[in-house]
Amino acid sequence: MSKNSRNHRVFWLFIAPSGVLFTIFFLIPLFLNLILSFTNYDGWKQMDFIGIENYVRVLQDKEFYSAFFRSIIYTIVNLPFKVAIPLLLAVLLTSPKVRFKTLARTLIYIPVLLSALVMGITINWMFSQEYGLVNFIIQQLGGSPLEWGSNVVLATIVISVASTLMTTGFFMIIYIGSINNLSSDIYEAAEIDGANSVQKFISVTFPLLAPTTFLVTLLSTIDLLKEYALVQGVTQGGPGTGTTYTIQYIFDKGFNQGEYGYATAISAIVMIVFAIIAYVQFKTNQGGEKY
Amino acid sequence: MRGFLLTLCSVLFLSFITACSSETSVETNGANNSEEADGGILKILLSEEPSSEDALNNSFKKWAEETGNKVDTIVIPYDDQITKFPLMLKNDDVPDLVSTTRLTRLYPEEFLDLTDVVDIGIFDQAALEIIGQDYDSDSNLALPNQYTITSYFYNADAFEEVGIEVPTIDDPWTMDELISNAQKLKDSGDVNYGLAVDFSRGRYDNLMYSNGGSITQETEDSFVVSINSEENVQTLENFVEWNETDLMPKVIWTGGSTDNPADYFKNGDVGIYLSGSWEYSPMYEEITAFDWGVMPSPIGSLQQSAIAGGGGLGIPSSAENPELAKEFLEWFYKEDNYVEFLAQDKGISFINGVTYEPEDEKVIADYEILQAEMKNVTDRFLVDEKSAWRNYLDSEYRDVIKRAVSGELTAKEALDVFANDLSEKSDWEIAN
Amino acid sequence: MGNKNRFSNHNRRKQKKDTNIVLTSINLTCAFLIVFPIIWLLSSSFKPSSELFAYPLSLFPEEFTIDHYIKVIENGFFRYIYNSFFLAVVGTLITVAISSMCGYALAIYRHNVKYTNIIFGVFLLGTLIPGETLTISQFTVISELGLYNNIWGVIFPVVTTTTGIFLYRQFYLTVPTSFVEAARIDGAGEFYIFSKIMLPLSKSVTITLCLFSFMWRWNDYILPLLVLSDQKNYTIQIAIKNFIGANGVDWNSILAGSVISIIPITILFLILQKYITGINISSGDKG
The missing domain is CATH 1.10.3720.10 (MetI-like)
Structure with a gap:
């Protein structure tokens, strides 16, 4: 009994530094936000308690729904790329038949190091409708320049490219780590069975990597649902409201217009939905998880 | 014993953190104190990183040299200022002098009335009103440091190629003429676009005012919202069409890109470019490949239109050093100093009787046109300014136009949406 | 740990034996494409302002300048x-x-x-x-x-x-x-x-x-x-x-x-x- 209570105390001492900072700078603001969502706070002086009015308004807000569904579609469409590209690259980079692995790995990782701001600048510079390199190349090849900024689908593609660039290196490293940890015996056994590389990947590597794939999927989903800084840097939500996703909407409607109370109500709802999505993903995968 | 050791370690760790934090705060305080000993420090908030040619910044420097004071500038971009300024107020950390276009309007009660600081009579009345007057109290919360007017630039080489004659102050084009000439320019293939308009409501609204429209109308004791009037819908429909037919670069007004039409024009890809007088200087410096000039605004279905604007200097009431800021203002508007400022700024003068006199003859002619645009500032624009509708909704207006151009909403839907929102926020009726 | 070393040694031995040129070039192409936006950024930053917006674009600056950096x-x-x-x-x-x-x-x-x-x-x-x-x-x-x-x-x-x-x-x-x-x-x-x-x-x-x-x-x-x-x-x-x-x-x-x-x-x-x-x-x- 005394041993156990000592363990508790030690446990809490280890947790304390993170716990205290997390409480002060995350949980308290979160709680403040929750309170504010029941007020008409304008970020400045006015703050009256108005009950659940904000929540009623969110549920009737058509523009919120369209922003939210855009987020969901954006997430679903991008998810396969976010997960598959790093996986394939990782397989290439762990293959004994491929050379220049360090060089390739380094190059692929560099975009991860950029801030959303700098990535936005870089991508805008490439995809500028009038003077961008991409349209220049298209024209050189005899095509007509594409409307990267004013066509919703194309603008979404530009953001998607930027978003995938920013995470590919990271997820690739995670995959490489997992592949290196797979026991080499399994491969040798597969080789003895005469399996070729593709068969080996499908029947051995991919199933063994399931827990990693789950993790990458979960992280990507949350990232995509939360996409904000990059959108702000690349399209500012345009053309029209074509790339205005949930978080952007919270900012546009709430913070830029001084409707802070309303904005916090939206974020409270969004948070719950995100948590549910993550929880469902977690549960569906529980079979493969050990803890 | 072990437990004790652990506690000790944690305490040490935590105190290390707090020690670090108190050390640095002492350091920063110390630094501040030592600087203050040398004389006054004027803390200034600017909206853009000043270049070495920046006239206002050079004035600050010169003032500091002459008076032995120091200036400490902090740059916060315009959009971020609106978030940051209230935070500064909450923390009693307010600059002494603010160069701004909007803050004095958004937080009028937080700024000093500057009416008695300098002789208000010296200023151009319109400039003073548009930039810094608080209509509710008749006080002057910001004094001008930049006065600008919207203006139409044209690519002279392209005009010559197609055989278009440049309109004059006495004989301006109609809007229809401008559009048909822009079409000719585009069709000739000399330029990619006949017309380009900055992605700013302050440029677009000229089309509206020149067709007799307005955002609000004044009633006896209040305002009504008139943004969704028939003529405004018509104006927006035309504007959307020009974008649809690629007479204009559509990407500018659909949003979704950081492309700037000024780059298009400077590169010789645009025939006529609606922007503002502040672009004159940079164009003069940067365009070498072709000839260009300024032309008078076209007559819409009712009249010509220009929109005046600019920035001003305000002193927050909770500033630490308001006296020093006042000293600077007195110094800045003294004739000698102002003339020097204007010569560098090459802008439109906001003090009566003092003008910038360029040397180049082309520039003299262009300035005459810019200056003449001042008379085209419409009364309806001044009413809209007075209504201060932008205190209720601001970027939303450009957003609905953006959505109309991108085809998400029809022109009528877009303006109706905005009219309803504005009416709701401001409690003004919608005019019929 | 020992296990891991054995694995990488084993890798190295294999590498010498058969390098697959196709896979290697796919790998390098992907890496190049992914890093290319940054190469373009780098190259553009050495171009004088007149070249930034001028068609035709070139990968390397015609006139190399470090003015912007200064x-x-x-x-x-x-x-x-x-x-x-x-x-x-x-x-x-x-x-x-x-x-x-x-x-x-x-x-x-x-x-x-x-x-x-x-x-x-x-x-x-x-x-x-x-x-x-x-x-x-x-x-x-x-x-x-x-x-x-x-x-x-x-x-x-x-x-x-x-x-x-x-x-x-x-x-x-x-x-x-x-x-x-x-x-x-x-x-x-x-x-x-x-x-x-x-x-x-x-x-x-x-x-x-x-x-x-x-x-x-x-x-x-x-x-x-x-x-x-x-x-x-x-x-x-x-x-x-x-x-x-x-x-x-x-x-x-x-x-x-x-x-x-x-x-x-x-x-x-x-x-x-x-x-x-x-x-x-x-x-x-x-x-």
């Missing part, structure tokens, strides 16, 4: 780099210290303390919630604590990272509890076990987290902007953002500034990357 540096860029450095280094040290302790405790005491999973769940909230939406409330707390316009006001709020805790927790889950028990029987104290035995084991996690944390702090924008109100304390990201003016983007400066901002973090990555062999996040007890 201009940006004259603007006081080194000061901002220094500030970002300070922020990133101090922030990273704290992050590594507290995340390792927390992740360790969540993993090692999971059998002794019943509610470890609940606590871990609370920390996981941190990744679900878009931090940006908390900014204003967070700011209220920061100024109540008197950390406004104080460098610590931009460090403390962000040092607790769920990712860090997560990485350490996953690592220590793979360490058999018998390992700790053995050390306890030998009479080692809990903190001693952690700092002298367990922490060195997690070297790869530590290095990985160092890189991530440095990168996050280096790239922070919104919090420094709100909390710091002294130009002398500005970070590199704020400085870059300030090149986007009301009347358009100063492309000359912003391209040069962006390139400068990428250099230190890239160098750090080049130094550390050989230690980052990948993070064993998902596996169970494999020793």
Whole structure:
């Protein structure tokens, strides 16, 4: 009994530094936000308690729904790329038949190091409708320049490219780590069975990597649902409201217009939905998880 | 014993953190104190990183040299200022002098009335009103440091190629003429676009005012919202069409890109470019490949239109050093100093009787046109300014136009949406 | 460990035997495509303004110039780099210290303390919630604590990272509890076990987290902007953002500034990357 209570105390001492900072700078603001969502706070002086009015308004807000569904579609469409590209690259980079692995790995990782701001600048510079390199190349090849900024689908593609660039290196490293940890015996056994590389990947590597794939999927989903800084840097939500996703909407409607109370109500709802999505993903995968 | 050791370690760790934090705060305080000993420090908030040619910044420097004071500038971009300024107020950390276009309007009660600081009579009345007057109290919360007017630039080489004659102050084009000439320019293939308009409501609204429209109308004791009037819908429909037919670069007004039409024009890809007088200087410096000039605004279905604007200097009431800021203002508007400022700024003068006199003859002619645009500032624009509708909704207006151009909403839907929102926020009726 | 070495030796032997040219070139092409936007950024930053918008574009500047860099540096860029450095280094040290302790405790005491999973769940909230939406409330707390316009006001709020805790927790889950028990029987104290035995084991996690944390702090924008109100304390990201003016983007400066901002973090990555062999996040007890 005394041993156990000592363990508790030690446990809490280890947790304390993170716990205290997390409480002060995350949980308290979160709680403040929750309170504010029941007020008409304008970020400045006015703050009256108005009950659940904000929540009623969110549920009737058509523009919120369209922003939210855009987020969901954006997430679903991008998810396969976010997960598959790093996986394939990782397989290439762990293959004994491929050379220049360090060089390739380094190059692929560099975009991860950029801030959303700098990535936005870089991508805008490439995809500028009038003077961008991409349209220049298209024209050189005899095509007509594409409307990267004013066509919703194309603008979404530009953001998607930027978003995938920013995470590919990271997820690739995670995959490489997992592949290196797979026991080499399994491969040798597969080789003895005469399996070729593709068969080996499908029947051995991919199933063994399931827990990693789950993790990458979960992280990507949350990232995509939360996409904000990059959108702000690349399209500012345009053309029209074509790339205005949930978080952007919270900012546009709430913070830029001084409707802070309303904005916090939206974020409270969004948070719950995100948590549910993550929880469902977690549960569906529980079979493969050990803890 | 072990437990004790652990506690000790944690305490040490935590105190290390707090020690670090108190050390640095002492350091920063110390630094501040030592600087203050040398004389006054004027803390200034600017909206853009000043270049070495920046006239206002050079004035600050010169003032500091002459008076032995120091200036400490902090740059916060315009959009971020609106978030940051209230935070500064909450923390009693307010600059002494603010160069701004909007803050004095958004937080009028937080700024000093500057009416008695300098002789208000010296200023151009319109400039003073548009930039810094608080209509509710008749006080002057910001004094001008930049006065600008919207203006139409044209690519002279392209005009010559197609055989278009440049309109004059006495004989301006109609809007229809401008559009048909822009079409000719585009069709000739000399330029990619006949017309380009900055992605700013302050440029677009000229089309509206020149067709007799307005955002609000004044009633006896209040305002009504008139943004969704028939003529405004018509104006927006035309504007959307020009974008649809690629007479204009559509990407500018659909949003979704950081492309700037000024780059298009400077590169010789645009025939006529609606922007503002502040672009004159940079164009003069940067365009070498072709000839260009300024032309008078076209007559819409009712009249010509220009929109005046600019920035001003305000002193927050909770500033630490308001006296020093006042000293600077007195110094800045003294004739000698102002003339020097204007010569560098090459802008439109906001003090009566003092003008910038360029040397180049082309520039003299262009300035005459810019200056003449001042008379085209419409009364309806001044009413809209007075209504201060932008205190209720601001970027939303450009957003609905953006959505109309991108085809998400029809022109009528877009303006109706905005009219309803504005009416709701401001409690003004919608005019019929 | 021995097992791993055998595996890589085995790899090396194979490599000599058969290199697949097709796979190698696919690999290099992908890598080149992914890094190309940055190469383009780099090349553009050395072009004079007249070449930036002029068609036809060329990959290399026709007239090579470093004027933009000189201009940006004259603007006081080194000061901002220094500030970002300070922020990133101090922030990273704290992050590594507290995340390792927390992740360790969540993993090692999971059998002794019943509610470890609940606590871990609370920390996981941190990744679900878009931090940006908390900014204003967070700011209220920061100024109540008197950390406004104080460098610590931009460090403390962000040092607790769920990712860090997560990485350490996953690592220590793979360490058999018998390992700790053995050390306890030998009479080692809990903190001693952690700092002298367990922490060195997690070297790869530590290095990985160092890189991530440095990168996050280096790239922070919104919090420094709100909390710091002294130009002398500005970070590199704020400085870059300030090149986007009301009347358009100063492309000359912003391209040069962006390139400068990428250099230190890239160098750090080049130094550390050989230690980052990948993070064993998902596996169970494999020793």
